[in-house]
Amino acid sequence: METLTIGKVARLAGVGVETVRFYERQGLVEEPPRRASGYRQYPVETVSRIRFIRRAKELGFSLKEIRELLELRIDPKTTCEDIRRRADAKIDDIAERIATLRRMKAALERLTAACRRGRGPVSGCPILEALEDGEKS
Amino acid sequence: METLTIGKVARLAGVGVETVRFYERQGLVEEPPRRASGYRQYPVETVSRIRFIRRAKELGFSLKEIRELLELRIDPKTTCEDIRRRADAKIDDIAERIATLRRMKAALERLTAACRRGRGPVSGCPILEALEDGEKS
DNA sequence: CTACACCCGGTACCATACTACGGAGTCAAG
DNA sequence: CTTGACTCCGTAGTATGGTACCGGGTGTAG
Secondary structure, X not given: OOEEOHHHHHHHHOOOHHHHHHHHHXXXXXXXXXXXXXXXXXXXXXXXXXXXXXXXXXXXXOHHHHHHHHHOOOOOOOOHHHHHHHHHHHHHHHHHHHHXXXXXXXXXXHHHHHHHOOOOOOOOOHHHHOOOOOOOO | OOEEOHHHHHHHHOOOHHHHHXXXXXXXXXXXXXXXXXXXXXXXXXXXXXXXXHHHHHOOOOHHHHHHHXXXXXXXXXXXXXXXXXXXXXXXXXXXXXXXXXXXXXXXXXXXXXXXXXXXXXXXXXXXHHOOOOXXX
C-alpha cells in the first residue's frame, strides 16, 4: 500500500507541513502510523481530506464544524437516528447559506445590469438592500 | 430624522458596542455625525449594514472582502466599467461557493437517505467523497 | 560515507476579528 | 440634583487558525 511522507501530503494538498501537523493536533486528520524513525506514513486519502478542510474553511465553517462534518458517517458506534439528526441540521445550515449567497449574487447581478444599460437610478448599496428581508436570527 | 445611539444600534444589530466602534475603525461603518457631547448619532440604516456584515462573515467573507462588497455601488467617483469588473469577480466567487455548498448538501442528503433505508453500504466519509471531483485551485 | 533535503517535537510568533477594562464625561428619570 | 445607565477614547487581552524557527535525527543519491 502506497504511503506518503508529511511533506508530500502537504505539497499535494497545497498547504505547509506545519499545517498538516496542526490539523492532526486539532483532530481533523487522524494520527498516521509511524515508521521506526518516527516519520509519519500517510495514506493517500489524507490529501483529499485536507483539501476538503480548506474548501470548507473558505465557506466559513470553523475547524470545529468541519470536524463534525467529517465525523458524519454510518458506523456501528453511533445510531442511525443520531447521524440523521446531525446531518439534517447541517443540511439546513447549508441550505440557508446557499439562499443568502443567492440573494447576494442576484443583487450584484442587478447592479451590473443597471451599469450596463447606462447607469440607471441604482444608488445606495444594492447588495445591502438585497438582504433587508430574509433575516432570521 | 431619527437617529440612534451606539448602544441602540448594537442591540438592534445583535452585536456589542465595542464591535460597532471596531467596524468603524475598519471602515465598514461610516463615521456618524456627533452631537456636542461627542456621542455618535447613527442613522437607522446602520443596523442593516451591521447585520449584513455579520451574515457575510458567517459565509466566510473576510472584513476586507465585505468592505469591497459594500463599496460596490454606482457613484460618480468610479467608472461603470470598473464597478462591473469588480462585481463580476464577486459574482463568480459567489457562484463557486454556491456550487461547492450544493455538492456538500447533496452528499449529506445521500447519507441521510442511505441511513433511512436501513444503513446501506455507506462507509468511509460521504461528504469528503462528494468533493473528490470539482477541484479547481 | 558525506552532503543535502527532509522529518521530529516544541515553542514562539503572527494576523484577523473581536472583547474587556479603565477613568472620565453625559443624559434623563425621579 | 443625584444616581445609574450610557457614552467617550485608548489600550490590552482573547480565540482562532495558522506560520516560523530551533536543534537535532533520518534517508538517499552520488
